Amino acid sequence: xxxxxxxxxxxxxxxxxxxLRSSSQKISVLxxxxxxxxxxxxxxxxxxxxxxxxxxxxxxxxKLIPRGLPEIKCFESYLSRLGVSNKDHIVLYDRxxxxxxxxxxxxWLLRTYGVDSLSILNGGFHKWVKEVDDLESSVDNQTSKSNxxxxxxxxxxxxxxxxxxKDMLSIVSTNNTNQQIVDARPPNLFxxxxxxxxxxxxxxxxxxxxxxxxxxxxxxxxxxxxxEKAGVDLLKxxxxxxxxxxxxxxxxxxxxxxxxxxxxxxxxxxxxxxxxAPKEYIINEKSNSPATGA
Numbered sequence: 001x002x003x004x005x006x007x008x009x010x011x012x013x014x015x016x017x018x019x020l021r022s023s024s025q026k027i028s029v030l031x032x033x034x035x036x037x038x039x040x041x042x043x044x045x046x047x048x049x050x051x052x053x054x055x056x057x058x059x060x061x062x063k064l065i066p067r068g069l070p071e072i073k074c075f076e077s078y079l080s081r082l083g084v085s086n087k088d089h090i091v092l093y094d095r096x097x098x099x100x101x102x103x104x105x106x107x108w109l110l111r112t113y114g115v116d117s118l119s120i121l122n123g124g125f126h127k128w129v130k131e132v133d134d135l136e137s138s139v140d141n142q143t144s145k146s147n148x149x150x151x152x153x154x155x156x157x158x159x160x161x162x163x164x165x166k167d168m169l170s171i172v173s174t175n176n177t178n179q180q181i182v183d184a185r186p187p188n189l190f191x192x193x194x195x196x197x198x199x200x201x202x203x204x205x206x207x208x209x210x211x212x213x214x215x216x217x218x219x220x221x222x223x224x225x226x227x228e229k230a231g232v233d234l235l236k237x238x239x240x241x242x243x244x245x246x247x248x249x250x251x252x253x254x255x256x257x258x259x260x261x262x263x264x265x266x267x268x269x270x271x272x273x274x275x276x277a278p279k280e281y282i283i284n285e286k287s288n289s290p291a292t293g294a
Contacts, residue, residue: 026087
């Protein structure tokens, strides 16, 4: 899928409204959820033409990786049943209380599975209600659409978007500073004695990238400043991490918006790392000094 240059990765509500009215390209709007937390709310009221997208569909959660990648054939069938095809431009939105972590995790998942023509609605469902207030509501309609409109979606795996435990252990154990590691968790988890972080990683908390007044993403200038103050070099390859790979995807999306060329997400993130990594590679308030490699 080639990206559509005329459609930016971050959309305003007005821009999405215009696309739904007049785009020459097919627009697939997906309300992203992690599980089915908001499925009832979706059926009651959602953005016109939207489909409910549970990104945990076709996955097998484990203790190490509670939010894994979907099984490919199952996922292809699932997206096709939602009416999505590879030629579509996909717009994601969610009902996250802060920012849009469900949408950004879905963005990373779809990028990993080969989709490039993607956007996220800035401010999500709540901002759409305030600014546009054009909603659909029909359980029967949603069911019939799912059965009647069939897309043709195929996965084209983009392994560059993904890092696993072996990748991270190799980077950390060899003290490979050519790869930056950026953690999206709050400071108390990044530094806390009962948590911690990977060696040589820096902290850009998820909540620091959104405007608390409207829950929209901050301006590019503010985001660049936030990254730079944390020690992130956008010219270097970067791996984004968090607790389960969710808010890490938000930082990866921001990196994309800011023009970073090489970025990926450690999907297992600290949930897996804390259970599998040698103790010397878990840095926290109890640590005497960061590990420097083996």
